[in-house]
Amino acid sequence: MTYAVKEMFLTLQGEGLQAGRRAVFLRFAGCNLWSGREADRAGAICRFCDTDFVGTDGENGGKFATPEALAAAAGLLWGEEPGDRFLVVTGGEPMLQLDPPLVEALHKVGFEIAVESNGTLPATPGIDWLCISPKAGSEVVQRSGDELKLVWPQQGIDPEALFDWDFRAYLVQPMDRGSEAANRATHEAAIALVMSDCRWRLSLQTHKLLGLK
Numbered sequence: 314m315t316y317a318v319k320e321m322f323l324t325l326q327g328e329g330l331q332a333g334r335r336a337v338f339l340r341f342a343g344c345n346l347w348s349g350r351e352a353d354r355a356g357a358i359c360r361f362c363d364t365d366f367v368g369t370d371g372e373n374g375g376k377f378a379t380p381e382a383l384a385a386a387a388g389l390l391w392g393e394e395p396g397d398r399f400l401v402v403t404g405g406e407p408m409l410q411l412d413p414p415l416v417e418a419l420h421k422v423g424f425e426i427a428v429e430s431n432g433t434l435p436a437t438p439g440i441d442w443l444c445i446s447p448k449a450g451s452e453v454v455q456r457s458g459d460e461l462k463l464v465w466p467q468q469g470i471d472p473e474a475l476f477d478w479d480f481r482a483y484l485v486q487p488m489d490r491g492s493e494a495a496n497r498a499t500h501e502a503a504i505a506l507v508m509s510d511c512r513w514r515l516s517l518q519t520h521k522l523l524g525l526k
């Protein structure tokens with residue numbers, strides 16, 4: 314299989330329980346819940362996406378013909394730092410492309426593999442840290458994992474019902490609406506959810522606060 318990669322870069326994991334860790338990000342091109350074109354956003358299933366995942370033209374992006382070639386490129390980005398290698402696979406929707414041979418190749422070059430997925434496709438076996446972020450109007454088939462990350466508020470999702478699923482941690486992340494004024498309301502909504510039910514904990518997009526990618 315040829316892998317279509319939008320971009321790859323070294324940064325800190327900004328979100329969720331792994332926030333703050335040095336991480337290589339592998340962002341795959343393409344998503345099954347939005348074309349990525351602004352003209353299609355209003356009619357998409359997922360309408361609040363903060364990410365450009367169209368094409369392969371980003372930093373260190375491109376088409377990779379083999380899992381080994383992609384894993385080697387990710388390994389080069391980690392560099393010589395001697396600690397445990399940590400990779401976040403995202404997109405777009407990574408489960409459209411992350412297949413068992415790529416999981417194997419990434420493990421072979423020493424990466425612990427974290428994945429950010431919308432849960433509409435079953436997770437590939439072998440992932441070390443699975444984050445599922447459900448989207449209203451989609452069918453989530455992957456109902457277990459390490460963390461569930463609810464972007465909030467989202468009409469059409471009942472937060473209480475998500476506790477029927479099997480996650481080790483439940484995080485609520487304020488929806489970024491693109492301006493400080495609009496984000497005040499989403500911050501308040503997320504805080505209100507945590508204060509009303511202590512099974513939730515707050516996830517902030519710390520990379521945005523720090524001006525990181």
Ligand SMILES: C[S@@+](CC[C@H](N)C(=O)[O-])C[C@H]1O[C@@H](n2cnc3c(N)ncnc32)[C@H](O)[C@@H]1O
Nearest residue numbers: 361362363364404405406429430431446488489
């Ligand atoms: C760009 S998505 C890619 C991975 C996958 N398609 C998904 O949706 O989980 C990465 C993470 O960013 C979250 N996200 C996307 N747009 C957001 C926004 N406007 N505000 C807060 N989080 C957002 C997603 O819910 C997901 O947890």
Ligand SMILES: Nc1nc2[nH]cc(C(=O)O)c2c(=O)[nH]1
Nearest residue numbers: 325326327328403429520526
């Ligand atoms: N620094 C940083 N942390 C992240 N955590 C999840 C992200 C994503 O887009 O999936 C993301 C991202 O885009 N940048």
Ligand code: SF4
Nearest residue numbers: 344347359362405431
């Ligand atoms: S599912 Fe993820 S990548 Fe796809 S449009 Fe929504 S937030 Fe963006």
Ligand SMILES: [Mg+2]
Nearest residue numbers: 363364403526
């Ligand atoms: Mg992001």
